[in-house]
Amino acid sequence: MKFYDWSAANPRRVRIYLAEKGIEVPIEDAGDPDKPVLKPAFLAAHSHRRVPLLVLDDGTEIGEAMAICRYFETLHPEPPLMGTDARDRALVEMWEGIADVEGMHAVTEVFRNSTERFVDRALAGIPEPIAQIPELIERGKQRVRLFYEKIDRQLADNEFLAGPRFSVADITTLCTVDFAEFAELKIPGTCSHVARWHEIVSARPSAKLSPTG
Amino acid sequence: MKFYDWSAANPRRVRIYLAEKGIEVPIEDAGDPDKPVLKPAFLAAHSHRRVPLLVLDDGTEIGEAMAICRYFETLHPEPPLMGTDARDRALVEMWEGIADVEGMHAVTEVFRNSTERFVDRALAGIPEPIAQIPELIERGKQRVRLFYEKIDRQLADNEFLAGPRFSVADITTLCTVDFAEFAELKIPGTCSHVARWHEIVSARPSAKLSPTG
Numbered sequence: 235m236k237f238y239d240w241s242a243a244n245p246r247r248v249r250i251y252l253a254e255k256g257i258e259v260p261i262e263d264a265g266d267p268d269k270p271v272l273k274p275a276f277l278a279a280h281s282h283r284r285v286p287l288l289v290l291d292d293g294t295e296i297g298e299a300m301a302i303c304r305y306f307e308t309l310h311p312e313p314p315l316m317g318t319d320a321r322d323r324a325l326v327e328m329w330e331g332i333a334d335v336e337g338m339h340a341v342t343e344v345f346r347n348s349t350e351r352f353v354d355r356a357l358a359g360i361p362e363p364i365a366q367i368p369e370l371i372e373r374g375k376q377r378v379r380l381f382y383e384k385i386d387r388q389l390a391d392n393e394f395l396a397g398p399r400f401s402v403a404d405i406t407t408l409c410t411v412d413f414a415e416f417a418e419l420k421i422p423g424t425c426s427h428v429a430r431w432h433e434i435v436s437a438r439p440s441a442k443l444s445p446t447g
Numbered sequence: 448m449k450f451y452d453w454s455a456a457n458p459r460r461v462r463i464y465l466a467e468k469g470i471e472v473p474i475e476d477a478g479d480p481d482k483p484v485l486k487p488a489f490l491a492a493h494s495h496r497r498v499p500l501l502v503l504d505d506g507t508e509i510g511e512a513m514a515i516c517r518y519f520e521t522l523h524p525e526p527p528l529m530g531t532d533a534r535d536r537a538l539v540e541m542w543e544g545i546a547d548v549e550g551m552h553a554v555t556e557v558f559r560n561s562t563e564r565f566v567d568r569a570l571a572g573i574p575e576p577i578a579q580i581p582e583l584i585e586r587g588k589q590r591v592r593l594f595y596e597k598i599d600r601q602l603a604d605n606e607f608l609a610g611p612r613f614s615v616a617d618i619t620t621l622c623t624v625d626f627a628e629f630a631e632l633k634i635p636g637t638c639s640h641v642a643r644w645h646e647i648v649s650a651r652p653s654a655k656l657s658p659t660g
Contacts, residue, residue: 281600294534301541308533320521321507328514335548360593369580380573387494 237302238276238287240265244338244358245286247299250405253440255310259288270351284359300330303402315402322397329388329395329403336384337410340377345417347371378419381410382428389427400435408435450515451489451500453478457551457571458499460512463618466653468523472501483564497572513543516615528615535610542601542608542616549597550623553590558630560584591632594623595641602640613648621648 237252237259239245252259264276264285277283282297288305289295296302307316317323346352347370354363356370385407388395395403411421411432421428435441450465450472452458465472477489477498490496495510501518502508509515520529530536559565560583567576569583598620601608608616624634624645634641648654 288537290534294538296534296537296541298541298544301537301544304530304540305533305537308536320518321503321509323521324501324509324514324518325507327517328509328511331511331514335552339548357590360590362589362593364586364589365582367580367582367586369578369582373577373580376575376577377570377573380575 235259235291236289237261238264238280238285238289240272240285244299244409246409247402247405248286248288248302249443250408250440251303251306251315251402253443254313254315254400254405254438255306257306257310283361299406300334300402315400315405317396317401322399325396326401326403330401330406332381332384333395333403333406333410336377337381337407338413340374340381341410341414341417341419343370343374344378344419345413347374375419378414379422382422382425386425386427389431394431394435400438404431404435408432408441412436448472448504449502450474451477451493451498451502453485453498457512457622459622460615460618461499461501461515462656463621463653464516464519464528464615466656467526467528467613467618467651468519470519470523496574512619513547513615528613528618530609530614535612538609539614539616543614543619545594545597546608546616546619546623549590550594550620551626553587553594554623554627554630554632556583556587557591557632558626560587588632591627592635595635595638599638599640602644607644607648613651617644617648621645621654625649 237248239249239261240263264272264287266273272283272285280287280289280295282295284297286299286302287295287297288302296305303316307314315326317326342358346356346358347366347368352366354365356366357364385395392398394400395407411428415421421432450461452462452474453476477485477500479486485496485498493500493502493508495508497510499512499515500508500510501515509518516529520527528539530539555571559569559571560579560581566579569579570577598608605611607613608620624641628634634645
């Protein structure tokens with residue numbers, strides 16, 4: 235088994251997950267050491283062409299951060315990070331999905347469309363040139379603000395995103411917020427619940443072991 | 448318990464899932480009968496503001512199609528539609544995620560940015576105006592083509608998206624392909640494996656019970 239990582243925001247979700255579980259997996263950095271692209275040898279060898287990627291001993295490629303976590307969650311259920319009963323599992327999946335699509339995708343939209351080194355690579359994991367679209371920068375900022383406001387409402391009544399227990403919903407949200415701050419999309423001053431939560435989850439050893447970027 | 452539906456592409460995933468499982472849930476249409484928006488009463492009463500939405504008897508709101516499926520999968524594991532062992536569950540989650548983000552999001556991008564009635568509502572579930580961006584139409588078509596090519600490679604070696612068993616990965620992909628065809632983004636003539644698979648899954652009673660639109 236091998237886990238292909240890259241010092242980018244998205245694989246960090248899996249790194250934090252593994253640290254929370256205490257699971258050790260052989261890790262290889264798939265990124266080119268000289269420029270912000272994946273190594274040609276990695277791209278040639280793996281049809282998924284993206285990180286994070288887990289390759290099992292039988293050659294099975296498991297891509298997508300939550301699919302990799304699901305693999306380990308099934309083999310190592312404790313401590314539960316993807317919910318316990320039906321309601322809890324559903325709420326974790328709901329808030330993880332919101333964090334991914336409404337949060338991470340929106341921050342990525344701002345970052346990839348505004349950063350010089352992503353000219354013609356405005357979408358990740360696409361094997362063809364994708365031009366930047368300047369209108370997506372402002373639209374992405376609007377989406378990030380709405381995401382902050384949404385999770386602030388949720389965190390007003392909940393210690394963690396999906397309720398009283400830390401879960402992958404918090405992991406994805408933490409990676410999103412840290413990536414947003416890296417992209418200068420700070421937690422709004424009005425979102426005091428997000429700030430409180432961010433301080434607590436950032437203090438976990440798993441978060442410190444796996445800083446952004 | 449109540450399931451809020453709308454005669455749009457995304458809740459269809461849950462309708463097919465429930466039909467495959469043989470689960471009956473009280474359903475209410477959250478859509479305005481006169482125009483393509485959700486009813487004001489639905490939006491006012493539910494903080495999630497989107498469909499599909501499952502509301503439990505204790506008032507818990509579970510949004511996001513796969514979170515709703517996860518709720519029922521935990522309570523009713525048979526027949527398994529979200530995988531069985533660790534590898535299988537991970538592959539289902541991987542291919543469902545690819546279908547959602549690389550497929551459904553891309554088709555939605557084309558549709559919402561090119562359709563007159565979605566002027567200023569180019570993104571779903573956002574409580575503020577979002578302008579259409581014409582460049583996203585061509586970019587979305589490129590993404591849809593790449594998605595078709597990707598699943599064609601996967602279906603060349605697999606009966607269903609995640610292997611030998613029908614799963615939620617097929618459900619999301621079926622809804623994506625049918626929505627794409629509705630939006631005049633037909634299965635490319637080169638993607639014979641997708642065409643073969645589409646014919647087989649479209650013949651399932653669950654697909655016929657829940658047509659697009």
